[in-house]
Amino acid sequence: MNTLTRFNPFKQIANVDTLGDIGDLVRGFGLRSMLRDFDAPLDLRMDVTDNDTAYLVKVDLPGVAKSDIDVSIEGNRVTINAEVKRETSKKHGKELHTERYCGTAFRSFTLPQDIDRAKAQASYDNGVLALTLPKKANGDTRKLTIS
Template sequence: MSTLTRWNPFRTLSRFDPAPGGLDDLFRGMSLRPLLREFENAAVDMRMDVQEADKAYQVSVEVPGAKKEDIEISVEGSQVSIQAEVRGEEIREDHRQVHTERYAGRSTRSFTLPQEIDVEGCTAQYEDGILRLTLPKKANGAATRIAVD
């Protein structure tokens, strides 16, 4: 199975400093970091690991800050989609927001596996911010050896 790599073009830009070295203090107020941080934190980055066994795929997905009732999983053929909503904390009336980096909103992650999934046997568990899926392979999609007479 090939390795999946996610690319975020804003992550590399947020590390760009237009005035490195001695001019850093002079241009500190003009830094791109605060503006680009908004793009970098625009959604929950659902990182995942996929392992394949003979009869099923084991998928572990990081979904930080979500409650299990706010996670939706759909499987169609070999495509798997995960949607999660992270709800922000309410700000009390006698407080004001000074700074925030934590994400609140809806995120989606979809991926395609090499073989179709048996929807009836799928299971999902969510604990400590990790969603664990067991996705059994469909029997008719399995490779079969044919003896030559």
């Protein structure tokens, strides 16, 4: 059995501390908060399983509100959009270090068979989005005879 892994060439670069060597020099100038816009986006990790009648998809979406998740299905393509929001008030003082991502995350993938959108279900619990995507019956396919 083969395992597919999504390759992200920028993941290692994004994890490098850009201010590591000169951190003491620039501390207090606010450069870290300016660099927050260049943080690596939320990585939507998912598991897809297949049974005879449906595809079961589980996607990790930690820190995302249920109302900020959008799932759309078109044929055999599934698209997931999530917006990660972060509190912006500065009630508790000056920000010294931030690593949490805020912004939008997007993931789109195709499945081997069309999805029955009318019967598809989604639930969200403890930061995990669970999709049940029933397979559409292929009653309109036919085999052609070659003459």
